[in-house]
Amino acid sequence: MTRNVSICAMAQIKNQPAIWQHRFQGMLMECFESIMEQTQVTFDMDTGLRNVVTCSDDVFDARTISDAAVTDVVGAHFRGEEKVAQDGISALGYAMACILSGHDDLILVMGHCKESQSESRNMCTNLSFDPFYSRPLGLDYLNAAAFQARAYMEETGLTDAHLADIVVRSRQNGAHTRHARENEQVTAKEVMASPLVADPIRQMHHYPVTDWAVGFLLCCEERAHEFTDNPVRLTGFGSCMDSYFLGDRDLTAHFALKKACARAYTMAGITDPEKELDLVELNDACAYQLPLWAEGIGITGKARGPKWMEAGGMDKHHVNLSGGMLNGNPLMLGGLARAAYGFTQLQGTAGINQVTGLQRALAHGTTGAAGQHHAVLILEK
Amino acid sequence: MTEKTTAGLVADIFATMESRVIPEGVDGITANYGYIITGPGGGQWTVCVADGRVTVVEDLVTPDVTTTCANDDWIAITLGKLDGMTAFSSGKLKVTGDMGLLVAAAGFFEKYQPPLAEITVADIFATMESRVNPDGVQGITANCGYRITGDNGGEWTVCVADGKVTVLAGIKDPDVTTTCADTDWIAITLGKLDGMTAFSSGKLKVTGNLDILSTAARFFKKYSPPSAGPEEAPEELIVLKQVLSIPQTFATGPVMGHFLNALKEKRILANQCPECQRLQIPPREVCAECVVRCKEFVQIGPEGIISTPDVAYYASPDPLTGETRETPYCSCHFLLDGCKDHETMWHELKASDIPRAERGVRVRPVWNDTLTGSVTDIKYFEIIDD
Incomplete structure (x- = not known):
């Protein structure tokens, strides 16, 4: 029997620069209680929740086996719990697989x-x-991204002015999104005057430090009505891992992102992403990544990112109406934030930026230096 | 390392300890370290350290700490090829007594240098046929006799004929005969003494056709003493030692934070599950069993009883400083007044109370003079004397 999977509920706290008043357990607790309240789901071992999938990172939590510290506040006590330690969109893919199987x-x-x-x-x-080679040379995600940004700008003619436009638009959209990080509105001139942190990446080109937590309840489609009147179906998922060593990769070639998309599109029956996606949420930790990933998912051609932007592609394809990761989501959760926004849009509760007649959305997540791992999720009304 | 070369090495390690003492390493330490080394070449030794002096005794003499280990592992640890802590964790090295003393012992001695295996004249001649240099003997036919004097000496004839070399015992029809003391012959073979210098100084005497000898230097490839192993040493495999450290700021939140703030007022708080009523110390946001938020705080103790004591004899070194806390120390689950069953609080017991650490004994917290809102505001619990 073929099954379908739906998201029945999503709960999040506001993205904030520093949640000093709560432990991360407290952050999760708010989301957990909201999901319980929205759905009245139980922990009955026959009909309720038997398994929880969490997403966290040992180094950011400063605690090895970071999931062990949060099982109590996610209701995982006395039942199955499994952790995803890469972009959380993979946790949604994993949860889908649990249900589809x-x-x-x-x-x-x-x-x-x-x-x-x-x-x-x-x-x-x-x-x-x-620890032998790349770490002593000082590589981190920011300066790895700078290599990719430089390569992409050389290849396509993307300029500092294009990047400024992406940042200005991101902050405008972020201001219209509930639970988004509150940032100052800026002009293109201000963006271009912000200091270089890793040439060509300026401070405002890079997503700001953010704390956040989020939860989703996924259910097989036939039981979704028990928990919501407004489910959103998950119809496709694909992921792909590229080389670990940065020097082995063509940084603008989209190898992993294209593979991930091909799998998700096949599963969801999508043949022409440019026409069949009504909303796109890309995991842009840095401004240059928005047009780069747009090429990778196939809503514009290879090396056409700047031209696509100039032709109004970002608004035409409804890309990152949430503000994107660039407006502020923490690492590990960029893809989950994209899926959360796609969910609110498909439910019709996205507020000022709500798109009408929406049928299908793509949410994208990426992990690792300069996009080593990519995953995409297709959500449908 | 072959068995042949390790024989006697363990005894040599202990025999050379007194000569390898590092004064600062043993300064202020008085303890007897017993060693039981098993396997061939093993035995029992006691390293007695007292006020900066070290005496090694070949027996177990009232040791404060005793290490048991196989001979090969002990040699590997001494030569730095096996990490002592790794050997301990993997069970290759067993310790009884005061483990804390062993941490200091790593700094007692200068590095041990194994003695070179004994080089014999017989071995030099025995390995000649395998060391023939084909280019060096080509076109030469001659018998070279050697009379090596001394305890280690003997007589040999190296017969070269059309590129083939045979070494015979005794002097057989020599075209030239060399006479030399055993120690000088070994030195010449190892390149430590120049053959011509030895000849000029009379250490080496030659009778017969002297010209043949000038070609003999090229007959053989270099002699490798038995302890040197294969001619090419394996590539050193580098290991990196690094300390990972990222400064953190941990939020304590309204639950853990409330508990810590109360410590500043010498109050110990638990929080209570609204459903199953159990107390949690320290308080957590939720009762994991009932999946419900716990908002009620209850003051408990501060006196109580020991529920479960545990004495630690080995403290993990701080990776940043290498320092360890004093041992033994005693961690206990304390059941404070107002709590029941598993509602215990984990803290420390005063070290001098360790001999009396038993279930059911009454205790009270001893607070630090300065209270900062941390779990160490309680210095330790101590036993209440009647």
Whole structure:
């Protein structure tokens, strides 16, 4: 029997620069209680929640086996719990697989990350590199991204002015999104005057330090009505891992993102993404990544990112109406934030930026230096 | 390392300890370290350290701490090829007594240098046929006799004929005969003594056709003493030692934070599950069993009883400083007044109370003079004397 999977509920706290008043357990607790209240889901071992999938990172939590510290506040005590330690969109993919396989009817997905806890997130991402070669040379996600930004700008003619437009638009959209990080509105001139942090990436081109937590209740489609009148179906998922060593990769070639999309599009029956996607949420930790990933998912052609932007592609394809990761989501949760926004849009509760007649959305997540891993999720009304 | 070369090495390690003492390393330490080394070449030794002096005794003499280990592992640890802590964790090294003393012992001695295996004249001649240099003997036919004097000496004839070399015992029809003391012959073979210098100084005497000898230097490839192992040493495999450290700011939140703030007022708080009524110390946001938020705080103790004591004899070193806390120390689950069953609080017991650490004994907290809102505001619990 072929099954379908729906998201029945989503709960999040506001993205904030530093949630000093709560432990990450407290952040998760708010999301957990909201999901319980929205759905009245139980922990009955026959009909309720038997399994929880969490997303967190040991280094950001400064605690090895970071999931062990949160099982109590995500209702995982005395039942199954499994952790995803890469972008949380993979946790949604994993939860889908649990349900599609018939292993479970219901899965709770909970993710948290408190970037403000570490003195430097670059020190954390430096630890993702090998200790012999890349780490002593000072690589972290930011300067790995700078390599990619430089390569992309050289290839396509993307300019500092294009990047400024992306930042200005991101902050405008972020201001219209509930639970988004509150940032100052800026002009293109101000963006271009912000200091270079890793040439060509300026401070405002890079997402700000953010704390956040989120939860989703996934259910097999036939039981979704028990928990919501307004479910959103998950019809496709694909992921792909590229080379670990930065030097092995063509940084603008989209190898992993294209593979991930091909799998998700096949599953969802999409043949022409440019026409068949009504809303796109891309995991843009840095401004240059928005047009780069847009090429990768196939809503514009290879090396056409700047031209696509100039032709109004970002608004035409409804890309990152949430403000994107660039407006502020923590690492690990960029993809979950994209899926959360796609969910609100498909439910019709996105507020000022609500798109009408929406049928299908794509949410994208990426993990690792300069997009080593990519995953995409297709959500449908 | 072959068995042949390790024989006697363990005894040598202990025999050379007194000569390898590092004065600062043993300064202020008085203890007897017993060693039981098993396997061939093993035995029992006691390293007695007293006020900066070290005496090694070949027996177990009232040891404060005793290490048991196989001979090969002990040699590997001494030579730095096996990490002592790794050996301990993997069970290769067993310790009884005061483990804390062993941490200091790593700094007692200068590095041990194993003695070179004994080089014999017989071995030099025995390995000649395998060391023939084909280019060096080509076109030469001659018998070279050697009379090596001394305890280690003997007589040999190296017969070279059309590129083939045979070494015979005794002097057989020599075209030239060399006479030399055993120690000088070993030195010449190892390149430590120049053959021509030895000849000029009379250490080496030659009778017969002297010209043949000038070609003999090229007959053989270099002699490798038995302890040197294969001619090419394996590539050193580098290991990196690094300390990972990222400064953190941990929020304590309204639950853990409330508990910590109360410590500043010498109050110990638990929080209570509204459903199952159990107390949690320290308080957590939720009762994991009932999946419900716990908002009610209850003051408990501060006196109570020991529920479960545990004495630690080995403290993990601080990776940043290498320092360890004093041992033994005693961690206990304390059941404070107002609590029941598993509602215990984990803290420390005063070290001098360790001999009396038993279930049911009454205790009270001893607070630090300065209270900062941390779990160490309680210095330790101490036993209440009647």
